[in-house]
Amino acid sequence: GAVVSQHPSRVICKSGTSVKIECRSLDFQATTMFWYRQFPKQSLMLMATSNEGSKATYEQGVEKDKFLINHASLTLSTLTVTSAHPEDSSFYICSASFGQWRGRSAKNIQYFGAGTRLSVL
Amino acid sequence: AQSVTQLGSHVSVSEGALVLLRCNYSSSVPPYLFWYVQYPNQGLQLLLKYTTGATLVKGINGFEAEFKKSETSFHLTKPSAHMSDAAEYFCAVSDAGNQFYFGTGTSLTVIP
Numbered sequence: 001g002a003v004v005s006q007h008p009s010r011v012i013c014k015s016g017t018s019v020k021i022e023c024r025s026l027d028f029q030a031t032t033m034f035w036y037r038q039f040p041k042q043s044l045m046l047m048a049t050s051n052e053g054s055k056a057t058y059e060q061g062v063e064k065d066k067f068l069i070n071h072a073s074l075t076l077s078t079l080t081v082t083s084a085h086p087e088d089s090s091f092y093i094c095s096a097s098f099g100q101w102r103g104r105s106a107k108n109i110q111y112f113g114a115g116t117r118l119s120v121l
Numbered sequence: 122a123q124s125v126t127q128l129g130s131h132v133s134v135s136e137g138a139l140v141l142l143r144c145n146y147s148s149s150v151p152p153y154l155f156w157y158v159q160y161p162n163q164g165l166q167l168l169l170k171y172t173t174g175a176t177l178v179k180g181i182n183g184f185e186a187e188f189k190k191s192e193t194s195f196h197l198t199k200p201s202a203h204m205s206d207a208a209e210y211f212c213a214v215s216d217a218g219n220q221f222y223f224g225t226g227t228s229l230t231v232i233p
């Protein structure tokens with residue numbers, strides 16, 4: 001199946017620093033990438049949707065200046081948590097979707113990365 | 122707008138017993154339906170999906186789910202639970218716009 005790589009898997013940083021998380025589609029071109037946040041024992045909360053080459057669309061309540069998303073190529077999207085604070089500590093998960101794969105329609109299917117555990121001290 | 126309801130945030134079954142995780146959805150258009158599994162500190166792995174065609178869908182690890190339009194349900198089953206099935210399970214629905222809506226998850230515990 002389609003593989004999405006997310007890096008780093010875990011990061012610990014000091015309050016006030018910025019952290020960048022990478023999400024790569026390894027064997028397909030991701031037309032759309034999604035960033036989610038997951039609190040302990042809860043479901044995934046969609047933060048933003050990004051299409052390659054265009055600005056990300058943020059969900060209501062998500063600060064776009066704090067969570068910078070760049071989708072510069074069809075295989076890479078990055079999420080930068082700027083000036084991180086302890087309340088930003090969470091599990092961040094990316095996913096990617098694409099139009100076709102090996103000649104078959106694959107729209108509306110999201111493939112997820114392994115997640116990044118962010119701890120801000 | 123879409124929504125997903127997973128009945129039972131925690132389900133416990135004995136090893137070898139039937140697993141049944143419930144999912145109901147609301148959708149104004151024909152939905153795409155998914156079940157994902159999440160192990161601790163990991164991302165989500167696609168178990169199975171329904172897009173079109175046969176309403177009984179078979180997935181990985183012996184799981185299957187049946188799309189019942191009249192009941193707006195997509196329950197996940199497995200005939201015989203294994204210890205390795207213990208995880209968090211999420212049901213999701215998407216519309217033609219590729220937006221995903223997740224349920225709140227069901228934590229499955231398998232008792233030896």
